[in-house]
Amino acid sequence: MKKILLITLIFMTSINLNAKKPKLVIGIVVDQMRYDYIDRFWEKFEKNGFKKLVNDGYFFRNTHFSYVPTYTGPGHASIFTGTTPSSHGIIANNWYDKNKKKSVYCAGNGDMHTVCNCNENIEDIESSDGKMSPHHMLTTTIGDEIQLFNPESKVIGISLKDRGAILSAGHSADAAYWMDKNGQWITSSFYMNQLPQWLITHQNNTSASSYLKGEWSLKNHFKHNLDSLFDANGAGIIKSTPQGNTILADLSLEILKNEKLGQQKSTDFLSISFSSTDYIGHQYGPHSFEILDTYVKLDQEISRILKYVEEHIGFENTLVFLTADHGVVSEPHKLQENKIPSGYFSSLQMKNELNLYLKDYFNWPAQITDENNYILSYSNNQVFLNHDLIAENLDIEIREIQEICAKFLLKYSWVKNSYTAYQMHNYEYNNSQHAKIQRGFNQKRSGDVIVALQPGWISKSYEKGGTTHGSSHNYDTHVPLIFWGGEVEQGKTYNRVNIKDIAPTVSSILGISFPNGCSGNPLTEIIK
Numbered sequence: 068m069k070k071i072l073l074i075t076l077i078f079m080t081s082i083n084l085n086a087k088k089p090k091l092v093i094g095i096v097v098d099q100m101r102y103d104y105i106d107r108f109w110e111k112f113e114k115n116g117f118k119k120l121v122n123d124g125y126f127f128r129n130t131h132f133s134y135v136p137t138y139t140g141p142g143h144a145s146i147f148t149g150t151t152p153s154s155h156g157i158i159a160n161n162w163y164d165k166n167k168k169k170s171v172y173c174a175g176n177g178d179m180h181t182v183c184n185c186n187e188n189i190e191d192i193e194s195s196d197g198k199m200s201p202h203h204m205l206t207t208t209i210g211d212e213i214q215l216f217n218p219e220s221k222v223i224g225i226s227l228k229d230r231g232a233i234l235s236a237g238h239s240a241d242a243a244y245w246m247d248k249n250g251q252w253i254t255s256s257f258y259m260n261q262l263p264q265w266l267i268t269h270q271n272n273t274s275a276s277s278y279l280k281g282e283w284s285l286k287n288h289f290k291h292n293l294d295s296l297f298d299a300n301g302a303g304i305i306k307s308t309p310q311g312n313t314i315l316a317d318l319s320l321e322i323l324k325n326e327k328l329g330q331q332k333s334t335d336f337l338s339i340s341f342s343s344t345d346y347i348g349h350q351y352g353p354h355s356f357e358i359l360d361t362y363v364k365l366d367q368e369i370s371r372i373l374k375y376v377e378e379h380i381g382f383e384n385t386l387v388f389l390t391a392d393h394g395v396v397s398e399p400h401k402l403q404e405n406k407i408p409s410g411y412f413s414s415l416q417m418k419n420e421l422n423l424y425l426k427d428y429f430n431w432p433a434q435i436t437d438e439n440n441y442i443l444s445y446s447n448n449q450v451f452l453n454h455d456l457i458a459e460n461l462d463i464e465i466r467e468i469q470e471i472c473a474k475f476l477l478k479y480s481w482v483k484n485s486y487t488a489y490q491m492h493n494y495e496y497n498n499s500q501h502a503k504i505q506r507g508f509n510q511k512r513s514g515d516v517i518v519a520l521q522p523g524w525i526s527k528s529y530e531k532g533g534t535t536h537g538s539s540h541n542y543d544t545h546v547p548l549i550f551w552g553g554e555v556e557q558g559k560t561y562n563r564v565n566i567k568d569i570a571p572t573v574s575s576i577l578g579i580s581f582p583n584g585c586s587g588n589p590l591t592e593i594i595k
Contacts, residue, residue: 087554088577089386091329093376094209094338094569096146097365098139098231098345099536100391101353102130102545108362116366119373120389124551125592126559132393132544132566134506135519136447136537140173141507142392142566143234143340147208149570149585151506156205157234158512163444163451165512170446174230176200182260183253184267196247199229200257201238206584208237209570210336213579215239217333221326224338225318227306231340231392244318246311250275250302252318265325273317275302278310288356307350309364311343316368320375329380334577339372340392341365352398352534373551383553386576388569391546398534402523409523411530412481417518418445424475425468429461441468447537449514450476465515472516481524486517503539550593560592 105117112118120126132142134151136159144157152158157173164171181197207215210222224236224243232243233255240258244266247253252270254262279297284290296304305311319339322328328335344361351357369389376385402409425431425441444451450472454465461468469487476485486504491513496502504517522540529535536543548564554576567587574581575589 088334089329089552089554090331090334090384091376091380091386092209092334092336092573092577093372093385093387094147094235094336094573095369095372095387095389096143096231096235096338096340097389097391097547098226098228098340098342099348099393099395100344100546101394101542102128102547104353104362105547108359108366111359111363112366113370115373116368116370119370120387120549120551121559123557124387124549125555125557127548127550127562127564127590127592128559129561129563130390130546130548130566131541131563132546134503135539136507137393137539137543138447138537139228139345139392140230140234143231144173144204145566146390146392146569147210147235147237147338148204148206148582149209149567149574149587150206150582151567151586153506153509154206154584154586156203156509156512158507158509159447160230161446162512163446163449163514165451165454168443170444171203173203174199174201174233176202176255176257179255179257181247181253182256182258182262183247183251184262184270185247185249185251185253196229197253197255199233199255201233201236204234204238207582208235209573209582210235210338211237211239212574212582213334213336213577216579219331220333221328221335223322223326223328223336224340225315225322226338226340227311227315227342227346228340231342232338235338235340246275246303246306246314248301248303250305263325265321269318269321273314275305275314278305278314279308283308283310283360285356285360306343307346309343309347309361311346312341312361312365312368315339315341315343316371319372323375323379329376329384341368348395349535350533352401352532353395354397354401381553386550386552386555386573388548388550388573390548390566390569393536394541394543394546395536396523396525396534396538396540396542398529398532399523399525407523408521410481411527412479412520412524413527414445414448417476417479418442418450421445421450421472421475425471428471429463444514447514448518448520450516450518452515469515476516476518481521482518483521484519486519488513488515488517491517500539550590555593558592564590 140157140160141152144155148155179198213220222240224232226232227246229245232245236243279293399409422442443453466489473485491508571581571587572590575594
């Protein structure tokens with residue numbers, strides 16, 4: 068009798084565990100969303116978008132990225148792999164390849180070709196916009212782990228940016244769709260040979276140009292003529308307007324409907340990365356009325372997605388998380404108006420002056436030209452030294468030159484710290500600024516010297532307006548994180564958590580393996 072009861076208990080427990088697994092997981096990433104935007108714009112939001120997520124879900128109010136640089140590529144990769152650039156390998160959007168001696172793109176893959184409905188050709192091998200894949204990402208994502216043991220599950224990623232769609236979905240995804248420079252939805256031959264018919268029909272019925280009519284305006288604050296923007300820049304300009312978020316939300320609803328996500332026994336996964344917030348944020352800055360209006364409109368798009376989920380899949384069958392890939396710094400001009408230390412710097416100046424310093428320091432041989440110098444690249448605040456040239460002309464260890472460069476770079480007022488590759492590889496750091504640099508450092512891909520900037524300093528290219536991100540400071544690392552769905556209890560916490568904790572949390576809820584490079588921990592507030 069006891070044996071029968073035990074078997075029954077195990078069987079019922081198994082049923083309950085299976086019942087708790089959602090049929091659909093939606094990961095929403097808002098590109099360049101500072102943590103404070105939710106509170107700052109709260110009174111402008113309607114009740115069924117951000118407010119619904121916060122009021123009915125669990126809000127982690129002290130969520131941070133634990134590495135630098137805080138860019139779009141590393142951000143998306145870290146969210147969905149549960150680890151940092153030191154492991155997943157996406158150290159920036161672009162980086163200097165030390166073997167190829169040229170810059171590479173985080174999602175670029177020249178072996179692929181564009182798949183689109185461009186000019187009524189379903190397959191277009193001429194366009195470079197689709198020569199993409201996740202092959203630079205060295206670890207698995209949540210979606211990869213879902214499909215390893217549940218091949219009937221569907222995993223799809225979408226974004227206006229290729230890297231936002233691809234790095235979120237992963238290596239095994241059924242599809243990833245993004246927008247080319249002409250405002251067309253495209254993909255790569257990595258995923259498929261032709262677009263699905265439903266997407267071709269949808270695109271023919273709702274072209275990007277159809278969204279660019281009338282004005283984008285906010286009374287007494289700004290007015291932008293969308294027709295003029297379209298005439299001057301083409302349909303791709305939709306990315307730099309709130310309509311970019313609208314067209315992406317429309318695509319997400321089409322995918323949910325036509326791919327029947329959440330309608331089967333196994334769990335489906337959809338990642339949605341809203342990119343217009345980043346384009347607009349870079350151009351106008353976090354204090355602009357344009358960014359306020361963009362988030363008010365994004366709130367409406369999120370409301371539409373949540374409404375569809377509740378009506379067609381069910382709140383109880385869904386898990387949604389919303390976060391961001393990085394924040395953004397206030398424009399230095401704005402900071403200076405408030406007497407806050409900040410400014411603009413020139414990386415070209417740093418590269419040229421460092422190169423001259425090394426030339427004098429080592430009595431540079433006359434036969435070496437400016438085109439063949441000690442520094443191959445200065446990018447992403449990293450110095451890449453010419454190892455071959457140094458070995459040929461100098462009887463000195465590369466470590467010593469790294470230390471000379473690091474010391475020299477400290478002379479600039481905008482440099483907070485400098486670090487050598489030798490430091491990053493040979494020592495282990497835990498909870499300091501050094502640790503953030505180390506988590507973003509990949510021995511094979513990163514440079515010889517890494518520079519950390521003072522708060523409020525950005526590239527001189529933004530001196531005429533706009534701003535950027537990439538630092539280890541709170542304005543770039545602190546982002547919102549909200550979980551919402553049938554099994555998520557309502558609540559909030561100010562305990563510090565990490566972006567890399569998202570993937571193991573979702574994996575725990577689904578009962579699947581953590582991504583293979585995962586270094587985060589499940590959030591017990593969600594899975595208890």
